[in-house]
Amino acid sequence: MGHGADRICRPRLFADAIMHDKVIKVFNNGDMGRDFTYIDDIIEGVVRVINRPATANGSWNASAPDPATSSEPYRIYNIGSSSPVRLMDYIETLEFLPMQPGDVLNTYCDVSDLEKEFGYRPSTTLKEGLKAFAEWYKSAKS
Numbered sequence: 001m002g003h004g005a006d007r008i009c010r011p012r013l014f015a016d017a018i019m020h021d022k023v024i025k026v027f028n029n030g031d032m033g034r035d036f037t038y039i040d041d042i043i044e045g046v047v048r049v050i051n052r053p054a055t056a057n058g059s060w061n062a063s064a065p066d067p068a069t070s071s072e073p074y075r076i077y078n079i080g081s082s083s084p085v086r087l088m089d090y091i092e093t094l095e096f097l098p099m100q101p102g103d104v105l106n107t108y109c110d111v112s113d114l115e116k117e118f119g120y121r122p123s124t125t126l127k128e129g130l131k132a133f134a135e136w137y138k139s140a141k142s
Helices: 003-008 010-019 039-050 112-118 126-141
Strands: 025-027 095-097
Touching: 010 126, 039 112
Parallel strands: 025 095
Antiparallel strands: none
């Protein structure tokens, strides 16, 4: 599994390690923030965006391009909680390792375009999302 895939599956990896009494590797003493976004919030964002397709900028000029628009109908939106959580607040029992090469201290989504154009900002808190995830995980393992 690649480095990026680890981030995508982090809740499941952590839950699996805890359930099987395995050590969880945490780099840089866990002193980094991550923008954890609950899946239902992402789905809601996708649904809102998909129902209003992008339109091309008819006056777009290749000689003087507007980087915020295009002659083609597409738009890119970040869908995330835009509220980084300290990794140490996410996990309680950890093994400490130095920060791994290529990792960053903080990540978060700028959802201002999504909020401005669709009136939507993901809102599930870390506590709510982890509770729902834990309930799902337990039922899936039963």
